[in-house]
């Protein structure tokens with residue numbers, strides 16, 4: 081399986097990236113000299129066993145954590161040398177986040193949560209797109225509720241809607257379907273796929289679910305802090321064989 085395509089434009093580049101946590105006896109090498117480019121307008125899934133370094137890779141890509149060594153370039157900007165304020169600004173303007181822990185603001189309603197990143201970045205909310213996202217995620221009747229009045233799955237869908245509505249160039253998702261039933265999980269994946277196909281957004285997703293290969297352009301398999309496989313157009317069966 082070939083992963084080199086000259087017509088593709090890198091949007092995230094990791095060059096010699098290592099991440100070590102702790103010291104001495106507690107030292108863990110979570111990422112070991114990773115070199116990889118992820119491309120614009122692609123849906124890339126990062127898979128691998130528990131503890132292999134997937135979340136660490138996603139966190140350094142999104143500028144939420146610093147690598148110990150190496151360089152990370154996001155949309156042409158070397159984020160490893162940015163000041164905190166510049167990094168916050170880059171995250172706000174270019175990256176949408178979906179985490180398993182939702183990170184919703186408890187004191188404001190669902191609609192305000194969904195619109196928050198767009199308002200923070202000072203851009204106009206595309207109400208038509210917002211309506212489409214909210215409808216497809218089954219949240220239309222929940223917009224005036226507070227997050228605490230929603231089920232876990234509904235809160236997850238609010239987090240997905242929030243990441244999509246501002247149409248960031250890159251959507252970074254850590255197990256976004258982990259808490260969802262299979263129907264809702266399929267809907268979330270379909271809408272992420274739509275963000276790629278219709279709006280040219282880039283999705284980078286960490287998941288344990290091999291069936292996600294069906295919606296992914298590329299599957300990067302991480303094992304023990306290194307890239308073990310890098311597949312374009314892989315089937316779930318091919319992914320399972322590698323895990």
Ligand SMILES: Nc1ncnc2c1ncn2[C@@H]1O[C@H](COP(=O)(O)OP(=O)(O)OP(=O)(O)O)[C@@H](O)[C@H]1O
Pocket residue numbers: 101102108109110128129130131132133134135136137
């Ligand atoms: N803040 C931290 N301090 C110390 N060690 C850490 C920290 N975060 C992660 N690690 C270690 O780094 C390694 C990689 O962790 P990471 O969370 O990236 O793995 P993962 O592949 O995402 O795992 P999972 O699928 O279980 O979420 C693990 O051995 C983990 O224990």
